[in-house]
Amino acid sequence: MLEKVLMKGNEAIGEAAIAAGCRYYFGYPITPQSELIEYMAKRLPEVGGMFLQAESEVAAINMVYGAAGAGARVMTSSSSPGVSLKQEGISYIAAGELPCVIVNIMRGGPGLGGIQPGQADYFQATKGGGHGDYHCIVIAPNSVQEMADLTALAFNLADRYRNPVMILGDGALGQMMEPVNFDSCKAMLTDKPWATTGMGTRDKPNSINTLQLQPEKLEEVNVHLQAKYALLQTQETRSEAIWTDDAELLVVAYGISSRIALSAVKRARDQGMKVGLFRPITLWPFPKSELADAVKMASAVLVVELSSGQMIEDVNLAIRCSKQVYFQGRTGGMMMKSSDIYDQILQIIAPQGGN
Amino acid sequence: MKHEVIIAGFGGQGVMVMGQLLAYAGMAEGKHVSWMPSYGPEMRGGTANCAVIISDEPVGDPLVSEPTAAIMMNSPSLDKFWRGIKTGGDLILNGSLIEKEVGRNDIHRYRVPINQIAVGLGSEKMINMVALGALLAAVNIVSPERLLSCFAKKFAAKPAILASNTAAFQQGYDCVAKRTL
Amino acid sequence: MSNKVFARPRALTDVATHYCPGCQHGIVHRLVAEVIDELDIQRKTIGVVPVGCSVLADQYFNVDCQQAAHGRAPAVATGIKRVHPDKVVFTYQGDGDIAAIGTAEIVHAAARGEKITTIFVNNAIYGMTGGQMAPTTLANQITATTPKGRQEDSAGSPIQLSEMLATLRGAKYIERVSVNSPAQMAKAKAAIKKAFETQLSGAGFAMVEVLATCPTNWGKTPVEATRWLNENMLPQFPLGVYKNANEV
Numbered sequence: 117m118l119e120k121v122l123m124k125g126n127e128a129i130g131e132a133a134i135a136a137g138c139r140y141y142f143g144y145p146i147t148p149q150s151e152l153i154e155y156m157a158k159r160l161p162e163v164g165g166m167f168l169q170a171e172s173e174v175a176a177i178n179m180v181y182g183a184a185g186a187g188a189r190v191m192t193s194s195s196s197p198g199v200s201l202k203q204e205g206i207s208y209i210a211a212g213e214l215p216c217v218i219v220n221i222m223r224g225g226p227g228l229g230g231i232q233p234g235q236a237d238y239f240q241a242t243k244g245g246g247h248g249d250y251h252c253i254v255i256a257p258n259s260v261q262e263m264a265d266l267t268a269l270a271f272n273l274a275d276r277y278r279n280p281v282m283i284l285g286d287g288a289l290g291q292m293m294e295p296v297n298f299d300s301c302k303a304m305l306t307d308k309p310w311a312t313t314g315m316g317t318r319d320k321p322n323s324i325n326t327l328q329l330q331p332e333k334l335e336e337v338n339v340h341l342q343a344k345y346a347l348l349q350t351q352e353t354r355s356e357a358i359w360t361d362d363a364e365l366l367v368v369a370y371g372i373s374s375r376i377a378l379s380a381v382k383r384a385r386d387q388g389m390k391v392g393l394f395r396p397i398t399l400w401p402f403p404k405s406e407l408a409d410a411v412k413m414a415s416a417v418l419v420v421e422l423s424s425g426q427m428i429e430d431v432n433l434a435i436r437c438s439k440q441v442y443f444q445g446r447t448g449g450m451m452m453k454s455s456d457i458y459d460q461i462l463q464i465i466a467p468q469g470g471n
Numbered sequence: 472m473k474h475e476v477i478i479a480g481f482g483g484q485g486v487m488v489m490g491q492l493l494a495y496a497g498m499a500e501g502k503h504v505s506w507m508p509s510y511g512p513e514m515r516g517g518t519a520n521c522a523v524i525i526s527d528e529p530v531g532d533p534l535v536s537e538p539t540a541a542i543m544m545n546s547p548s549l550d551k552f553w554r555g556i557k558t559g560g561d562l563i564l565n566g567s568l569i570e571k572e573v574g575r576n577d578i579h580r581y582r583v584p585i586n587q588i589a590v591g592l593g594s595e596k597m598i599n600m601v602a603l604g605a606l607l608a609a610v611n612i613v614s615p616e617r618l619l620s621c622f623a624k625k626f627a628a629k630p631a632i633l634a635s636n637t638a639a640f641q642q643g644y645d646c647v648a649k650r651t652l
Numbered sequence: 653m654s655n656k657v658f659a660r661p662r663a664l665t666d667v668a669t670h671y672c673p674g675c676q677h678g679i680v681h682r683l684v685a686e687v688i689d690e691l692d693i694q695r696k697t698i699g700v701v702p703v704g705c706s707v708l709a710d711q712y713f714n715v716d717c718q719q720a721a722h723g724r725a726p727a728v729a730t731g732i733k734r735v736h737p738d739k740v741v742f743t744y745q746g747d748g749d750i751a752a753i754g755t756a757e758i759v760h761a762a763a764r765g766e767k768i769t770t771i772f773v774n775n776a777i778y779g780m781t782g783g784q785m786a787p788t789t790l791a792n793q794i795t796a797t798t799p800k801g802r803q804e805d806s807a808g809s810p811i812q813l814s815e816m817l818a819t820l821r822g823a824k825y826i827e828r829v830s831v832n833s834p835a836q837m838a839k840a841k842a843a844i845k846k847a848f849e850t851q852l853s854g855a856g857f858a859m860v861e862v863l864a865t866c867p868t869n870w871g872k873t874p875v876e877a878t879r880w881l882n883e884n885m886l887p888q889f890p891l892g893v894y895k896n897a898n899e900v
């Protein structure tokens with residue numbers, strides 16, 4: 117095992133991307149992801165890669181479209197307001213089936229919002245974001261080590277499925293430091309015979325065009341995309357289940373919230389309460405059947421998010437509204453304390469306050 | 472064992488690096504560690520702080536609301552954090568910049584003239600090492616040797632500052648260990 | 653060139669285009685294709701086509717192509733060129749694409765001295781969406797969204813993109829041409845060739861602005877349209893070389 121280094125989450129994403137063979141980066145500065153763009157500016161030239169600061173997020177995502185279409189492993193990153201600007205390009209990238217990695221280090225919104233951590237872009241990330249019937253694969257790490265491991269996974273999934281992959285982190289994960297190594301960050305490269313590299317010795321030109329004026333043809337495109345999404349739903353869901361086997365109350369949280377929730381769940385377990393934690397790692401495809409399994413013994417569910425309640429809709433769908441679902445959320449860049457979650461666990465399990 | 476430390480002060484006082492050094496040393500001792508900073512414009516001139524967790528078990532929640540130990544480098548930081556410190560916890564406060572008393576008898580309070588010591592040794596820049604020395608004398612989070620070897624590693628490019636910073640660390644340490652407060 | 657006008661350049665596919673009768677997009681395509689042939693770069697050229705009437709141009713150019721979102725062609729081309737610096741990358745854009753929704757992208761590509769070639773077809777109107785005002789629409793020109801003519805005090809004045817971009821150091825070759833006569837076409841082709849050569853030499857950004865007719869949305873016959881272009885567009889958009897930084 118390589119020695120671990122202490123790194124910020126933002127930087128770990130950058131190093132993992134490079135380890136996974138990413139050599140092109142286009143981005144625009146925004147807090148709290150700026151360490152990532154700065155890291156790429158410094159690091160990419162050292163490995164023979166190319167860094168470019170674009171004039172806007174709009175330009176950056178379209179540069180990614182061009183580079184991905186040209187066959188490169190390419191990444192862009194931003195935070196909430198910038199990711200809104202990228203949505204047009206992401207829709208085109210999904211339609212063109214171009215592999216790339218897009219990082220959103222979320223902050224509080226809406227509008228210019230704030231710069232403190234948030235998870236309020238869940239809907240945008242998982243339900244499309246841009247126009248049309250498409251999905252990004254959305255991956256939510258909850259530690260600096262996962263920022264690294266899942267970034268490498270993101271590049272490999274992007275190539276394998278020819279689909280954009282979004283890493284959905286937040287300001288806390290981006291800014292915090294933890295030990296990390298890059299042992300498992302490996303590039304699994306695939307051939308890209310479809311890329312526009314210049315015809316060379318090919319006898320036909322390649323074209324990447326997302327326009328289909330014939331409705332029948334466009335429907336075919338959509339049917340093809342949906343088949344891919346259905347495959348992703350069966351093949352690529354990821355999640356973590358802790359103490360769920362006998363859990364009477366199941367806490368569901370992702371990303372930084374799952375860390376806070378875990379501390380509360382541990383404390384409750386120490387007190388003899390049958391509480392478990394379910395953590396979706398892929399937010400799209402959402403680990404529906406895994407969650408349905410984990411919730412079997414439970415009589416109630418507590419969803420914890422740094423938003424007013426977005427993932428809670430997917431939780432309710434996955435369990436078909438079969439249980440009482442409670443919610444705890446903070447917004448604006450505020451974070452709940454694990455003691456707040458613990459208190460709510462107590463409330464749900466022993467409403468009279470005693471145990 | 473789980474240490475949850477908050478280090479707070481003016482932006483530019485080096486509290487971030489102080490926390491990183493502590494986390495780095497914890498990692499070198501094979502512990503689970505995390506370092507979580509405050510960030511944003513408030514750091515320019517305002518107060519900055521970071522939370523460091525050093526634990527035998529994997530770190531869950533990286534946020535710290537009830538620190539087991541704290542270094543408070545200035546008054547605004549103290550105002551923000553003094554209430555949260557866990558009963559039985561350790562508080563290093565910078566006597567050079569903080570005059571007020573802390574009305575808590577359930578914690579160990581160490582008033583260390585951090586700036587004076589650093590200036591006496593030749594540079595205010597060394598306040599961080601004075602503070603870390605004091606902290607590690609008050610509570611054995613990582614061994615002093617480990618912290619110093621991590622300092623040497625982190626600043627390997629500037630070997631000239633090692634000796635003076637080691638002295639600063641030692642004086643902070645002695646100040647608490649020998650109660651020369 | 654004039655002795656083999658009817659031979660199809662290799663860099664054009666054998667497909668009937670969808671352009672209206674008298675539309676000059678087709679002429680510009682042909683000139684670009686002839687230049688690609690003459691420079692023998694077909695197999696290393698990657699085109700970026702816009703949103704606008706030329707959105708399907710990837711079917712006409714017999715080279716690798718990507719179609720970009722409205723206005724973003726220079727950004728897409730930047731992405732391609734940075735991955736393949738040894739290839740030839742060009743964008744083909746209309747006036748709405750390049751000088752309204754995509755102003756930022758073209759200005760910054762030029763400012764960076766992006767080693768790409770831009771073919772800008774200025775027909776003073778939005779063709780694809782049915783004749784609305786473009787950033788290059790003339791003062792008092794009637795369009796679907798300026799039914800009383802473009803009023804400068806509320807709808808602004810025409811953007812002279814060649815003049816604007818010429819001020820940028822990264823822009824190495826900028827020329828405005830028209831294709832209204834065989835002589836003009838020959839000049840236009842020479843300009844397009846220069847613009848590609850600028851890229852091949854590694855000098856920086858190059859653009860050729862081609863004034864072109866849109867008989868359909870101007871509500872004119874093709875012949876009337878060429879006359880209208882000469883009488884009305886030329887005074888606002890004088891032809892000529894605006895930048896030639898790599899004079900050899």
Ligand SMILES: Cc1ncc(C[n+]2csc(CCOP(=O)(O)OP(=O)(O)O)c2C)c(N)n1
Pocket residue numbers: 703704705706722745746747748749750773775777778779780781786
């Ligand atoms: C984001 C977005 N907004 C608007 C449109 C609709 N639209 C398509 S083409 C066009 C204008 C094209 O005009 P121009 O660039 O001058 O090219 P021409 O059709 O005249 O060749 C517009 C507004 C679009 N496709 N995308």
Ligand code: SF4
Pocket residue numbers: 670671672674675676677705775779780865866867868869
């Ligand atoms: S609408 Fe105008 S620009 Fe478009 S094809 Fe017809 S004539 Fe050409």
